[in-house]
Amino acid sequence: MNKKLVSPSLKRGLTFGIVMIIFVLIDLDVMVATMLSKLFGANVIRGSLPDVGFMVLFLILFGMFVGWSTSSDDAKPTTKLFQALVAGLTLGVVLGLFDLILNQLIVTGTDVRKYLAALAPESIRLFLFDQGAISPLLHLGLFTVASLLGSLMKILLKSESASRFFKGVKSGYQGLQAKAQANTPNWVKKYGKFLLFLLIGLLAFFLPRIWGSYNNYVVGLVGLYVILGIGLNIIVGLSGQLMLGFAAFFAMGAYSVALLNAPLPHGIMLGFWPSLLIGILMAVVAAVLLGLPVMGMRGDYLAIVTLGFGEIIRILLKSDLLTSFTGGPRGIQDIRGPTLFGQSFSSDIDYTYIILVVMVLSIFIYKRLERSRTGRAWLAVKEDTKVAQATGVNIMTNKLLALCLGAAFAGLAGGIFAARNQFTGPNDHQLMVSMNILSILIVGGVNSIPGIILGAFTLKGLPEILREIENYRLLVFGGLLVVMMISRPEGLWPATRPNIEKDEGNKLKEDGAPGKGGLND
Amino acid sequence: MLKVTDLNVHYGAIHALQGVSFNLQEGEIVTLIGANGAGKSTLLNTISGLLPAVKGKVEYLDEDITNLEPQKIVRKGIVQVPEGRKIFAAMSVMENLEMGAFTVTDKKLIADKVEEMFAKFPILGKRSKQLGGTLSGGEQQMLAIARGLMASPKLLLLDEPSMGLSPVLVEQIFDTIQSINNSGTSVILVEQNAQMALVIAHRAYVLETGKIVLEGDAQEVLQNPMVIEAYLGVS
Incomplete structure (x- = not known):
């Protein structure tokens, strides 16, 4: 075989070897193995290590991925296998050498945690399958076989007969779907959506009672971030103003509820619902105060100014100057929860209900806004300010309206957030909160409600569920x-x-003869 | 109908319009011709309120509309079709048209207007669900004009509608402008293509570095030796 074939595979094996070494150095391998064991239902206590089998599984999957990705798409099966073999062997040799070092560490009893905080001797042993000196050979064999397996899988799955099989399955499924659609009785078609909503509603009612306070906490957190995401989406997605200090409005809502409904520092005890309303209003007031001077700015400049605004609010909340008013860096404790018809309505189940209801309401309002005249005007402003003006859109009013509405959502979420935690402090309103919300939009999909929900779940829910990720959260x-x-x-x-x-196809066809059938000919 | 007196506009540090005066009678096509940077677009932008005037007056139907906000001017019946086929690329053709009728609240009227535009520009009807950005250049210009007409303007300001279009399309666009005018809309037409503009216009003004240097009936201007040399090319 020629050099052209060997060298890229060699490089790939080397690269992935280095990647794996980094994984080991930051202990990511153990984390993934733990997650895998959780997937299979094993209950791993925090701080303890998963079964060695899951480490083997992770390394096999890793090796298979290397084999799969090394086999070039258009090569012959034998070539593919050869490429995978080279990459797998390289990977195995690289890690084998690394293993020798690790093994030496174990033998001499050196604790490297002084330099690499995550690399405990137990983790190293797990990575070496607890086999000591023969583990390099084990790894070499494992990666080679896994890489070949990956390549084989690619050959099989991407072969013609396989693709024909998948096509057959797909058309069969579509046929079944069509059949099922034709066979559904009329009443299901008519009330299907309604029934679905009813089912979701029932689930939303009963699940929080069943699944325990931890799940309620996670669902509540995701729900709050969905509301925040919707708010920011009105500003960023609909009206096209890049806003980086969104947490400031969140803080407005949280601190309003905290100051008006906690015994210290003021002891006003206005009650949750009026405080929440005032919180929303305060957020809107803040939006107007911010919006009026900066409305003329766009893009990067607006982003910088709003970023500064967010930080100003946070630093003000924390400052010594306002300690007597806002509680300073220590924040405000013992915020009272809501009551409903004279009854306390602030158990974790109740909060889940409140958040879910507010979330559904927010989605409803958002949907109405998006399809309204105002929504259309926002889209126009976002696309081309000059032309929007020329069609009669009032730029200032519409931009400010978007900012205020977005802020109102943030104030709402902030108020609930503070009451639910019974505490709020400056650290709840850091820049990272604004970044998180923006990331939710970007990861999930701007202007898409399912996207925002998915994004909020991915970025706020998953890290809660997969606690092991915690240390690697920023990396992931x-x-x-x-x-x-x-x-x-x-x-x-x-x-x-x-x-x-x-x-597109139609367009291209007629583009050859521009003006054909156009105008009033 | 429109009377502009001694209009002065600054564009950054540039004194873009230096005392421009002109007028337009109801039902006319008036064309403003001039080289790049003469101030034609600035003049249109000032009339429609996108740029502020530092001195001078714009009167429309005996009412002072100088420096009024653009959306108020649109509501009064002056609609500008901006230069360079500026359509909303991420909106469908239909949505673009509806956007043109943003100041109209009567839904029935909007639907009628859309029908009217589809009759006038059949290609837009065929493309009604396509994104504006996927249209060809000529189609985009038609869409821009149709969008301008959606608000039923009394006065249409057209900024270089023939820019970057093939000769066949240019002719079609000018036919359209004439037919719009025939149905009672007054038009101010800013053009580099002086030849075509002067053929369909009633009257013409020639702008040079922010000043009006020549005015008269379009036919007269077309015969003017200076215009022939500077804008029509010696044939």
Whole structure:
């Protein structure tokens, strides 16, 4: 075989070897193994290690991925296998050498945690399958076989007979679907949507009672971030103003409820609902105060100014100057929850209800706004300010309206957030909160409600569920964003606009004769 | 109908319009011709309120509309079709048209207007669900004009409608402008293509570096030796 074939595979094996070494150094391998074991239902206590079998599984999957990706698409099966073999062997040799070092560390009893905080001797042992000196050979064999397996899988799955099989399955499924559609009785068609909503409603009513306070906490958090995402989407997605200090409005709502409904520092005890209303109003007032001077700005400049605004609010809340008023860096404790008809309505179940109801309401309002005249005007302003003006859109009013409405959502979420945590402090309103909300929009898909829900779940819910990720959150976050931007630049669930067809083929056909059938000829 | 007196406009540090005066009678096509940077587009932008005038007056139907907000001017019946086929690329053709009728609240009227536009520009009807950005250049210009007409303007300001179009399309666009005018809309037409503009216009003004240097009936201007040399090319 020639050099052209060997060298890229060699490089690939080397690269993935280095990637794996980095994984081991930051203990990511153990985390993934733990997650895998959780997927299979094993109960791993925090801080303890998963079964060695899951580490083997992870390494096999890793090796298979290397084999799969090394086999070039258009090569012959034998070539593919050869490429995978080279990559797998390289990977195995690289890690085998690394294993020797690791093994030496174990034998001499050196604790490297002084330099690499995550790399505990137990983790190293797990990575070496606890086999000591023969683990390099084990790894070499494992990666080679796994890589070949990956390549074989690619050959089989991408072969013609396989693609024919998949096509057959697809058409069969479509046929079944059509059949099922034809066979559904009329009443299901008519009331199907209603029934679905009813089912979701029932689930939303009963599940919070059943699944325990931890799940309620996670669902509530995701729900709050959905509301925040919708608010920011009105500003960024609909009206096209890049806003980076969104947490400031969130803080307005949270602190209003905190100051008006906690015994300290003021003891006003206005009650949750009026405080929440005032919180929303305060957020809107803040939006007007911010909006009026900066309405003329666009793009990067607006982003910088709003970023500064967010920080000013946070620093003000924290400042010594206002400590007597806002509680300073210590924040405000013991915020009272809502009551309903004289009864306390502030158990974790109740909060889940409140958040879900507010979330559904927010989605409803958002949908109405999006399809309204104002929504259309926002879209026009976002696309071309000058032309929007020429068609009679009042730029200032519409931009300010978007800012205020978005802020209102943030104030609402902030108020509930503060009462639910019974505490709020400056650290709840850091720049990272604004970034998180913006990331939700970008990861999920701008202007898409399912996208925002999916994004909020991915970025706020998953890290809660997968606690193991915690230390790697930023790493995973960054990696996810990079992968997303490359593979799904419009978000996980991009917005679809009704009434639009992409008729490229037709267009190209008639482009050859411009003006044909055009104008009043 | 429209009377502009001694209009002065600054565009950054540039004194873009230096005391421009002109007028338009109801039902006329008036064309403004001039080289790049003469101030033609600035004049249109000032009339429609997108740029502020530092001195001078714009009167429309005996009412002072100088420096009024653009959306108020649109409501009064002056609609500008901006230069360079500026349509909303991410909106469908239908949505673009509806956007043109943003100041109209009567839904029935909007639907009627859309029908009227589809009759006038059949190609837009065929493409009604397509995104504006996927249209060809000529179609985009038609859409821009149709969008301008959606608000039933009394006065249409057209900024270089023939820019970047093939000769066949240019002719069609000018036919359209004439037919719009025939149905009672007054038009101010800013053009580089002086030849075509002067053929369909009633009267013409020649702008040079922010000043009006020549005015008269279109036919007269067409015969003027200076215009022939500077804008029509010696044939």
